Amino acid sequence: MNGGIEAAGDIATGALIGRAVESEAGEQHGQGTHGGGLCLNCGTALQGEFCFACGQTVHIHNTLHSLFHDLLHGVFHFEGKIWRTLPMLFRRPGQLTRRYIAGERARFISPLALFLFSVFLMVATIETIGGPFFAKSHVKGPDKVLVSGKVAEQLKQARATETALVAERKRLNKADADTDAVDEKIDGVREQIKALRATGVAIDTANTDMAKLKVDTGNAFIDDRAAHVLKEPRYYAYKLQSTAYKFSWALIPISLPFIWLLFAFRRDVGPYDHAIFAIYSLSAMTLGVVGLSILRWIGIPGTLIWLAIAIGGPFHMYRQLKGAYGLTRGGALWRTAALVLFAGLACALFFALLVGFLVGPASE
Structure with a gap:
């Protein structure tokens, strides 16, 4: 139940953030005063439904009802553009x-707004039902499912903190204090404990002693971070899962040089042009992960999921x-083959940078 509420919150947040960066070109508003008065924002004489100086609409809501209407409108409608944009994103993306790019902005959601919404939707989906390669596991039973080391130590500290806080609350209750x-x-x-316990099922490495593996690239910086990841693979797998979406925007500048080469x-x-292409493409791939996650959750075999990724x-x-x-068809084919390779390189670079950030400075 709580997971569903959190997922709904993530989706709503994504819609609102996307709405915040979305332009209002071509949108219809309630009836306001036409051709008279002054703009309440900048004082310019009004000559229509919008102030030509600052862009503020003439019709100003100032009731509690209108506030909730704006909230629901931003979350559920997204000004109706999403229902025109999504079909084209998958049927006629080009x-x-x-x-x-040619200038039709009023009909479609802007690439950045759609990307932000799709990222939040993907996070909500994965946290609720799991990803396309693994079903969501509800962690039950003792904490021994966790790997030893950093995660176990953090969990132990969190448990001790919880015990101390509960005791403090009992003391305050007896004293009739706030x-x-x-x-x-x-x-x-408790949220921290939940996240740490989830680390234990992030990936199945319980029977693999990855700490014994050695990475020797000739670069001390890379080797040190690789050693940390191999020592606590579950910990860093969870950290990647919970952090990657926050930096997903970095895929855009990473991708641009590769697209330019084409x-x-x-x-x-x-x-x-390349930026619009990249952002719409990333949005489609992100929403594709959402769709495949749902298919995986309802029982579609993993083989078909891989096939959908390989072809789709x-x-x-x-x-x-x-x-x-x-x-031309030939020009699109060879560029597609190159773009698939470039996409793999871009993702590898993105995760390499993310791991370097998560591991932090080289330890002693």
């Missing part, structure tokens, strides 16, 4: 990319490349 502050701390430490000698496309991803890249850049 046409969507081309039309947005317990709000200590209750908040207890909730926080069109290095074309002068009719530039960095902006490249096929979508092909369709988007061909339509967005006006390519």
Whole structure:
């Protein structure tokens, strides 16, 4: 139950954040005063439904009902654009990319808003039902399922903190004192315990002594971090899962140089075109993970999931490349093959940077 509520909260947050960065071009608002008065924001004389100086709408809501209406409108409607954007994102991704670049902004969700929403939706899905390669496991039973080392030590400390806080709350109750502050701390430490216990089922490495593996790249910086990851693979697998989405935006600048290489000698496309292409493509792949996670959760075999990834991803890249850049079939095919390779390199670089960030400075 709590997981479902948290997932709904993540989705709502994603919709609201996406709405916050989404333009209001072409949207319809309630009736306001036409052609008279002054803008309440900047004082400019009004000549329509919007102030031409600052862009504020003439019709201003100032009731509690309107506040909740705006909240629900932002979460559930997303101004209706999402229902026009998503079908094109998967059926005609190249046409969507081309039309947005050409200036059709009022009909579709902007790439960045869609990307933010899709990331939050993916996080909510994985936290609730699991990912496309593993079903969600509800951790039960004793804490011995956890690996020893850093995770076990952190769990032990969190348990001790919880015990101390519960005792403090009992003392405050007996004294008829306020317990709000200590209750908040207890909730926080219990969330920490829940996350640490989930680490024990993040990936199945219980029978693998990965700490014995040695990595020798000739670079002390890389070797040190690889040794840390191999020593506590479950811990860092969980950290990657819980942290990757926060830095998912970094995939955009990482991807741009690779896309530019595919069109290095074309002068009719530039960095902006490549950025729109990359963000819409990443949004489609992220939403694809959501769909595959749901299929995995309802019992679709893992083999079919892998097949969908192997075929669906490249096929979508092909369709988007061909339509967005006006390519011939042959030109789209070789660029798709190169883009698949580049996507793998970009993901590897992204996770390498993320692991380096999570491990931190080289230890003694």
